[in-house]
Amino acid sequence: MPHALQLPPAPALPFAASELTFPVGRIWCVGRNYTAHTREMGADPARDPPFFFAKPATALVPAASGAGVVLPYPRATNNLHHEVELVVAIGERGATDAADPLAWIAGFAVGLDLTRRDIQAGLKEKGLPWEMAKAFDRSAVVGPLAIANDSVRLDPQTPIGLWVNEVKRQHGTLAEMIWPVADLLQHLQALVDVLPGDLVFTGTPAGVGPLLPGDRVRGEVEGLPAVEFMVGDR
Ligand code: MN
Numbered sequence: 001m002p003h004a005l006q007l008p009p010a011p012a013l014p015f016a017a018s019e020l021t022f023p024v025g026r027i028w029c030v031g032r033n034y035t036a037h038t039r040e041m042g043a044d045p046a047r048d049p050p051f052f053f054a055k056p057a058t059a060l061v062p063a064a065s066g067a068g069v070v071l072p073y074p075r076a077t078n079n080l081h082h083e084v085e086l087v088v089a090i091g092e093r094g095a096t097d098a099a100d101p102l103a104w105i106a107g108f109a110v111g112l113d114l115t116r117r118d119i120q121a122g123l124k125e126k127g128l129p130w131e132m133a134k135a136f137d138r139s140a141v142v143g144p145l146a147i148a149n150d151s152v153r154l155d156p157q158t159p160i161g162l163w164v165n166e167v168k169r170q171h172g173t174l175a176e177m178i179w180p181v182a183d184l185l186q187h188l189q190a191l192v193d194v195l196p197g198d199l200v201f202t203g204t205p206a207g208v209g210p211l212l213p214g215d216r217v218r219g220e221v222e223g224l225p226a227v228e229f230m231v232g233d234r
Contacts (some may be wrong), residue, residue: 011060013199015107016144016225022089022107025197027055027140029113033203034176035207040206047097048228049162050179050187054131055113059140060199062155065099065228071138072232077116080211080231083204084162084170085220087094087111088181089145090198101185104194107145108152110160110219110227113201114139129147142199143219143227152223156180160205172205174221179203 038045061068062149074080077079091106093135113134120133136172146152156175163169179187181202188194211217211231219227 008058009055012062012199013060013062013109013142014144015046015088016146018147019225022059022145023174024060024199025195025196027057027059027199027201028188029053029055029201030179030203031139033178033184034172034205036172036176036206037204037208038178040175042063042207045178050184050193052186052188052191053074053134055135057139059135061138061141061229062144063141063227063229064144065226066072066226069141070232071141071229073211073234074114074116074136074138076132076233077118077134079116079118080162081117081208082162082169082211082217082219083113083115083208085111085113085201085204086160086174087142088200089183090194090196090200091119091148092196093194101182101189101194102216104185105148105181106148106196108156108221108224109138109142109145110221111142111199111201112162112227113204114141114211115208140199141229144225146224152168152220154223160221161219162207163220164209164215166216167208170205170207176205178198198228
């Protein structure tokens with residue numbers, strides 16, 4: 001039966017070294033997964049188990065370095081924050097080992113979990129859900145995917161960082177994750193089926209802060225293609 005209306009093209013991410021694209025089904029994010037960032041948000045890193053929230057796949061903005069992506073400053077906020085994160089992309093799971101979550105990963109990328117921090121603060125205060133702080137349009141900006149293979153191992157000492165107008169704002173290493181990627185995926189799988197097409201944002205190191213119109217933003221995880229964009233006008 002024909003559909004009653006036509007949706008925009010399905011969200012997808014390019015692979016850096018392939019003609020193929022990765023169709024994005026869902027976007028999962030973890031809160032407070034780096035010790036220093038957990039402290040800067042006023043929480044206790046030792047006590048909190050990982051918790052997850054989601055963004056719609058339509059929040060995705062592919063933003064390869066050099067592509068000239070301009071992201072309009074989102075409405076309804078005066079405090080848009082950057083959170084640079086390692087993003088893992090879940091591939092076909094048929095042939096993979098259910099007990100080895102790292103085998104589910106088809107690719108790695110660098111992403112920005114953009115956050116309307118002022119809205120989040122208000123929601124937290126009232127004990128309300130975070131969607132309008134996190135799941136807004138164009139809130140998941142992601143660079144091209146590197147295919148997960150032997151040459152992309154991402155050992156724990158891998159640096160992760162974010163620059164605004166060439167000034168370093170966030171930095172850390174993947175070793176600072178409270179819950180490493182395999183543990184995160186196990187926790188997520190205990191709550192939902194982790195499916196092919198899922199992107200998982202794995203948390204941000206310390207140094208989150210505001211973005212302003214005109215800012216040039218670059219996120220890096222060593223060994224992966226960078227994510228890069230400019231913040232446009234309000
Ligand atoms: Mn985040």
